[in-house]
Amino acid sequence: MSSANPPVNDTATMQRMEQAQSMKAIVFRQFLDHRLAVVGAVIIAFLLTTALCAPLISALTGLSPESQNVGARYLLPFQKAVIPSDQREIAMEQWINAHPGEAAVLQKALIERNLATGDEEEALYDVVTRDIVEAKQGLQAIRDLPGGDELVKMSQGWERFHVFGTDEIGRDVFIRLIYGARVSIGVGLLVAFASGMIGFLIGSLAGFYGGLIDAFLMRVTDALLSLPIFPVLIVFAAIDLNKIPWLSSLIGGEHESIFKMVMILCLFSWMTVARLVRGSILSLREREFILAARTLGARDRTIIARHLFPNVIAPMIVAITLGVGESILFEAALSFLGLGIMPPAASWGNMLNNAQEVIYNNIWLAVLPGLMILITVVSFNFLGDGLQDAMDPKSIRR
Amino acid sequence: MLTYILRRVLQTLVVIALLSYVVFTLMALMPGDPVEMMIASNPKITAEDIVRLREFYGLDQPAWKRYANWVGTISQGDLGYSRTYRVPVMELMGPRLLNTLILSVCALSFSLLVGITLGVLSALKPGGRLDSFFSVFSFAGISIPSFWLGIMLIIVFSVKLGWFPAGGTQTIGMEGASWYREFFDRGWYLVLPVMSLSIQQIGTFMRYARSAMMEVLRLDFIRTAKAKGLSRGRVLWKHAFRNALIPLITIAALSLSNVFSGAILTETVFSYQGVGKLVYDSIIANDFNVAMVSFIISVSMVLMMNLVADILYGFADPRISYS
Numbered sequence: 252m253s254s255a256n257p258p259v260n261d262t263a264t265m266q267r268m269e270q271a272q273s274m275k276a277i278v279f280r281q282f283l284d285h286r287l288a289v290v291g292a293v294i295i296a297f298l299l300t301t302a303l304c305a306p307l308i309s310a311l312t313g314l315s316p317e318s319q320n321v322g323a324r325y326l327l328p329f330q331k332a333v334i335p336s337d338q339r340e341i342a343m344e345q346w347i348n349a350h351p352g353e354a355a356v357l358q359k360a361l362i363e364r365n366l367a368t369g370d371e372e373e374a375l376y377d378v379v380t381r382d383i384v385e386a387k388q389g390l391q392a393i394r395d396l397p398g399g400d401e402l403v404k405m406s407q408g409w410e411r412f413h414v415f416g417t418d419e420i421g422r423d424v425f426i427r428l429i430y431g432a433r434v435s436i437g438v439g440l441l442v443a444f445a446s447g448m449i450g451f452l453i454g455s456l457a458g459f460y461g462g463l464i465d466a467f468l469m470r471v472t473d474a475l476l477s478l479p480i481f482p483v484l485i486v487f488a489a490i491d492l493n494k495i496p497w498l499s500s501l502i503g504g505e506h507e508s509i510f511k512m513v514m515i516l517c518l519f520s521w522m523t524v525a526r527l528v529r530g531s532i533l534s535l536r537e538r539e540f541i542l543a544a545r546t547l548g549a550r551d552r553t554i555i556a557r558h559l560f561p562n563v564i565a566p567m568i569v570a571i572t573l574g575v576g577e578s579i580l581f582e583a584a585l586s587f588l589g590l591g592i593m594p595p596a597a598s599w600g601n602m603l604n605n606a607q608e609v610i611y612n613n614i615w616l617a618v619l620p621g622l623m624i625l626i627t628v629v630s631f632n633f634l635g636d637g638l639q640d641a642m643d644p645k646s647i648r649r
Numbered sequence: 650m651l652t653y654i655l656r657r658v659l660q661t662l663v664v665i666a667l668l669s670y671v672v673f674t675l676m677a678l679m680p681g682d683p684v685e686m687m688i689a690s691n692p693k694i695t696a697e698d699i700v701r702l703r704e705f706y707g708l709d710q711p712a713w714k715r716y717a718n719w720v721g722t723i724s725q726g727d728l729g730y731s732r733t734y735r736v737p738v739m740e741l742m743g744p745r746l747l748n749t750l751i752l753s754v755c756a757l758s759f760s761l762l763v764g765i766t767l768g769v770l771s772a773l774k775p776g777g778r779l780d781s782f783f784s785v786f787s788f789a790g791i792s793i794p795s796f797w798l799g800i801m802l803i804i805v806f807s808v809k810l811g812w813f814p815a816g817g818t819q820t821i822g823m824e825g826a827s828w829y830r831e832f833f834d835r836g837w838y839l840v841l842p843v844m845s846l847s848i849q850q851i852g853t854f855m856r857y858a859r860s861a862m863m864e865v866l867r868l869d870f871i872r873t874a875k876a877k878g879l880s881r882g883r884v885l886w887k888h889a890f891r892n893a894l895i896p897l898i899t900i901a902a903l904s905l906s907n908v909f910s911g912a913i914l915t916e917t918v919f920s921y922q923g924v925g926k927l928v929y930d931s932i933i934a935n936d937f938n939v940a941m942v943s944f945i946i947s948v949s950m951v952l953m954m955n956l957v958a959d960i961l962y963g964f965a966d967p968r969i970s971y972s
Contacts, residue, residue: 287785474664479951481910482928482944486672489932491680576792583794584914588929606800607918614804621797628792636788 281641288637291630298627302432314411314426317595325613326417328424334409336380342405343375353398360393383410416615419605424616427597428623434509434598436575436627438582442516443574447567449517450524455555455563457525458532469529472522480519484581487515488590508593512585516578524570531563565642572635576628583624599624654960661952669945673716676937684708719941729938733931738942741927746947748818749923751835752915753908755843760850761901767851768858769890775863783855790852795911799845799918806841813841816920838921846915850904857900861893868892902958909951 272280283289301308309315326332347354358374361367366389367374378389386409393399415424457468492499492511502510535541536559544554579599585591586600594601599620606617684702688694703709707718722729728738767787771780807815814820819835865871866889874884913925920926924947931939 287788470660474660474667477664477906477952477955478668479906479910479948481913482925482948483668483672485913485929485932486675486940486944490675490678494678494680580792580794584796587794587796588914588917589933603797603800606797607803610800610804610808617797617800617804621794621801624794624797625789625792628794629788632788632792 278641282637285633285637285640287633288640291633291637294626294630295634298432298436298630301429302436305426305429305433308429309426312426314423316422316427316430316597319420319422324417324419324421325609325616326413326421327613328414328416328615330413330416332411332413332417332421333383334411339386339409340376340380346402346405347375350398350401353396357393357396357398357402360396361389364392366392415619416613418602418616419609419612424602424619427602428599428619431597431599431602431620432623432627434592434596435579435582435600435624438509438513438516438592438598439575439579439627439631441513442520442578442582443571445513446517446521446574446578447524447571450521450570451528451560451563451567453521454525454528455532455559458529459536459551459555459559461533465529468525472525475519476522476526481581481584484515484519484585485588485590487518488512488585506596508591509596512582512591516581520574520578520581523574524567527566527570528563531566532559535559535562569635569639569642572631572638576631576635579624579628579631650963653963657956657959661956665945665949665952668948669720669941670713670716672944673719673941674712676941677712677715679932679935679937723942728942731931731936731939733934733936734939738939741939742924742943742946745922745924745927745943746950748921749909749912749916749925749947752839752842752846752921752923753905753912755839756846756912757850757901757905757908759843760847760854763847764851764854765858765897768855769862769885769893771855772859772862772866773885775859780859783859787852787855790848790855792852793848795845795849796914796918798848799841799915802841802845803918814838815841816918818922842915842919842921845918846908846911849911850908853904853907854897854900857897858893861896862889865889865893898958898962902955902962905954905958906951909947 354375358367358372361374361378367377378386380386381389387403390399390402394403411423413423413425415428418424418427453468453472457465457472488511492502492507499507502514541554541558544558549557582591582598583600583603586598587603587606589601589604592598592601594604602620603617606621609616684699684706687702688699700709707715710718728742730736731738731741734741767783771777771783774780803815806813814837817838819831819838871884871889874888879888909925912923913929915921916923916926917929924943927943928940928947931937931943
């Protein structure tokens, strides 16, 4: 509604302005105006892609989120770590057992070329367990023989480059952050969607039927909203699932703590959506199109699912997007306290679990996971804000 | 008005009763009960002893019966005994509650002061450079994990610069010192926790203050005031700000609950001896008596304060009717 529109003279602009625009196009164009929201969307897309490609990245870099290396604890970023000699020896033993013929030739060659001393049987082990530079040189020297090439390739994995350093038991922080993204963002998305659906169900029942149902459901909603949520979450998160047999058989197993987290967070994050949906439906149900649907004989659930749902979806999308950030924060806080995602699974929260103790050894262990949380949550909040601006019919600019 | 107050009081009491029951049953589901610990610490214990101990502590009874017994003893003023601290729960609770109250009030006032000031400033020129900067700042504020911010503050201000203590409530041996020295000492320990606890509220208050202020600045009486030739500051603070305050009071009252929520984390990060840390520590240490009592008392207090704020709000804004 700007008052100083310059007069439009060229026909191309006139034609473009006269064209009918679909709702989607308007929303999309308005969304693009919110620069920070676009940045947020791009960051989220990047993080999601990285998280989904985690196994691929792990395979390409040869790093694994669970492989420990006690010889290289608390490495600072951009440093190389060497696999300890006993692990090299084991790898060599496996190779020799798999290729006994080639190994014998190589061992003989090593002795003949004066690269190793002592027993012929022990020659390969002798080379491998030396200092990493010598070990590599030794294997390089027998590359021309059959099997040598393979060994050189194997030896390249013995020296690992850690972009973000290593943690207190020598695990690579970079790959753990990526796997942590899977858990943290995954929990956030799952909780936001599930609680959005619960919220819609409760809100629409309350708003559509009114009366006692409404009074009861809204009392529950208000009560939950008034609680200081974090202490309650702690109590719920501290329970031992093994004491509830039916539940533990339902979600037990390898990812038990993740499902438990999702469930608990869902219990306490549907209220905002429920109030929002109830509010809109209270006014929507008096409108003519609902009366029309009812006159045509539509059942209640048809009206709710086909006529009311599409009308509240816009504010719901915004609330769900904002809910993702909030859930990520809750998950991180609970995991930080040791009540959330259990190791060895990595989440950004549990990577910070003993952050206070490790700051004296390696400050980056405390900084990086929190930074990831901050970036992700800010992006989701900006995205939500942008969507709100774009989808609010009152703010539509043409 | 009276019926409204009565209804709200009743609702709050029902919530507290239900919550205490739910939490009581959940505590029974936490790993390890008192008798199991005694079994673990005493290898000579016999099967009969175990049965006897279970009977003695009432653990053989169903949960609702134990809950009824517990409520019975609580209502007689006996809050029970702490297993880990070896003192009556009553003695533990008092100073802890006070510490948390000090922390929460400081954080709330600090965040109101900063949040409202920045919010009003950014409402003056919506879309301006200052506004966009503050907007990013407030988004960062609501998105930052407060416990992580606490750790970062410790790294910068106590490990690197050494300006503030990394944790604790006060210097040991300060209790006997003159009151102002004790006061400043306590204040010294509060700076970092208050900062980390406030940041989220600052972000929230900024956004609300901004939108409330923008709403008011659009109204006719502001234009009238400007047309009368009143000074800019007078229009802003006397006319606009006073009207923008009304929605802000509700937000401030509601955020009490958030501040207490956040206090658990802040107190844990800074090992500040408040009730939030007590709740967490006693849950981790399976000290259920303390966990139960401290949880219920602190949550009830938050709910009560919400209630009081709700009622006071009616006096602040006479336009609200409660029918």
